[in-house]
Amino acid sequence: MTRHIVTTDDDPAIRKILQIMLRKEGYMVTACEEGNGLLQLLRQSEESIDLILLDIKMPGFSGFELLEMIRASYPQIPIVMITAFNDLDTGMKAMRMGASDYLAKPVHREALFATVKRVLDEAEKEQQLLDKQMQSQHQRALLETELKEVLTSLQDTTIATLEAFSETIEQKDSYTKGHCNRVRNLSVALGRVLGLPHESLDILEGGSLLHDIGKISIPEEILNKDSSLSKEEYEVIKTHPEAGQRIVAHLPYLKRYIPIVRSHHERIDGQGYPDGLKGEAIPLEVKIVSLADAYDAMTSSRAYRAALPTEIAIEELKFFSGSQFDTDLVNLFIENELYLL
Numbered sequence: 001m002t003r004h005i006v007t008t009d010d011d012p013a014i015r016k017i018l019q020i021m022l023r024k025e026g027y028m029v030t031a032c033e034e035g036n037g038l039l040q041l042l043r044q045s046e047e048s049i050d051l052i053l054l055d056i057k058m059p060g061f062s063g064f065e066l067l068e069m070i071r072a073s074y075p076q077i078p079i080v081m082i083t084a085f086n087d088l089d090t091g092m093k094a095m096r097m098g099a100s101d102y103l104a105k106p107v108h109r110e111a112l113f114a115t116v117k118r119v120l121d122e123a124e125k126e127q128q129l130l131d132k133q134m135q136s137q138h139q140r141a142l143l144e145t146e147l148k149e150v151l152t153s154l155q156d157t158t159i160a161t162l163e164a165f166s167e168t169i170e171q172k173d174s175y176t177k178g179h180c181n182r183v184r185n186l187s188v189a190l191g192r193v194l195g196l197p198h199e200s201l202d203i204l205e206g207g208s209l210l211h212d213i214g215k216i217s218i219p220e221e222i223l224n225k226d227s228s229l230s231k232e233e234y235e236v237i238k239t240h241p242e243a244g245q246r247i248v249a250h251l252p253y254l255k256r257y258i259p260i261v262r263s264h265h266e267r268i269d270g271q272g273y274p275d276g277l278k279g280e281a282i283p284l285e286v287k288i289v290s291l292a293d294a295y296d297a298m299t300s301s302r303a304y305r306a307a308l309p310t311e312i313a314i315e316e317l318k319f320f321s322g323s324q325f326d327t328d329l330v331n332l333f334i335e336n337e338l339y340l341l
Helices: 012-024 035-048 062-073 087-097 109-152 159-170 179-193 200-210 213-217 231-237 241-250 252-263 284-298 310-319 327-335
Strands: 004-008 028-032 051-055 079-083 101-104
Touching: 004 012, 004 109, 012 028, 012 109, 028 035, 035 062, 051 062, 051 109, 051 252, 062 079, 062 087, 079 087, 079 109, 079 252, 087 101, 101 109, 159 200, 179 200, 179 327, 200 252, 213 241, 231 252, 241 252, 252 284, 284 310, 284 327, 310 327
Parallel strands: 004 028, 004 051, 051 079, 079 101
Antiparallel strands: none
16 A cells, blocks of 8 residues: 655745655655645544655744644654754754654664654554554453443343353353352352351352453453563453453342452452452352362363373362462361362
8 A cells, every 4th residue: 555645844945856756665654844734634634644854943843842842632643853953952842842752953764764764664464453452442342342241231140141141151262161150069068067157158159150250351362372471461361351340230130249349359468459368258158169269270171281180289288278378278178179070
């Protein structure tokens, strides 16, 4: 696709030279002799303009004034300033104000082509990244909207509905198929060992099935990455408890599951997320689901590693007893052989 470059300079000779050189390189070129003409062209043809070459010293609006106006109204269009003042201060001022680069008169052919190509290439990469981010945000927004619509249509929350709901979430992550259901089974079993009342068992059951609901907001390329996550990617993963809370909070009959959804990655030693809760500040149901969640994660295959043997996973629970997990719960889990479920 032919790139469209707009040159703005009050000197007709310079406009002509720039037009000739750039057209020989295959660019489409439009010349403006002053700021009002440039602004009118932008209003008419904003989407067709790929780059502006802008003289700093002109009658009427100065180049700096135009730069400020264009950056405010058309931030996606890169600007290269052209100045007769061959000094660093002028160029740096232009860069601070938002110009992509600057050229000093007389403009040499090689410098012009190199600068134009680099700025256009960088602008294209930035636009592609922006488009990708917008698409990802749009997809996540659609998913969350669809999810809210489904939840709103439910008058009664049933375990069957929650199971189907958890499976819908797991469709994004092929390596966690059945994870929520297994966490539910382990959590309820541990709750029964503790002799918890029926209401607490219901909270364990529903909270387990919904605990990873926030992963619907995580890009699939991160969830299914077959190598170690970068620091930035891990920070994205860590947003899923809060995203889950936002989703669940829309419906009053799901609010009792919020502590599990938000806090299932908290640790006894306070080193967890998102709130750094510690010890007794973590509700019992949350501690139970956290243990079940971690055990199933260790004994399930993931994109980046194979499943751990049961005996290794049990040793891991023992090792992190009192720091990540509640010691009493770890002991009960092992003593009652719940790992055989």
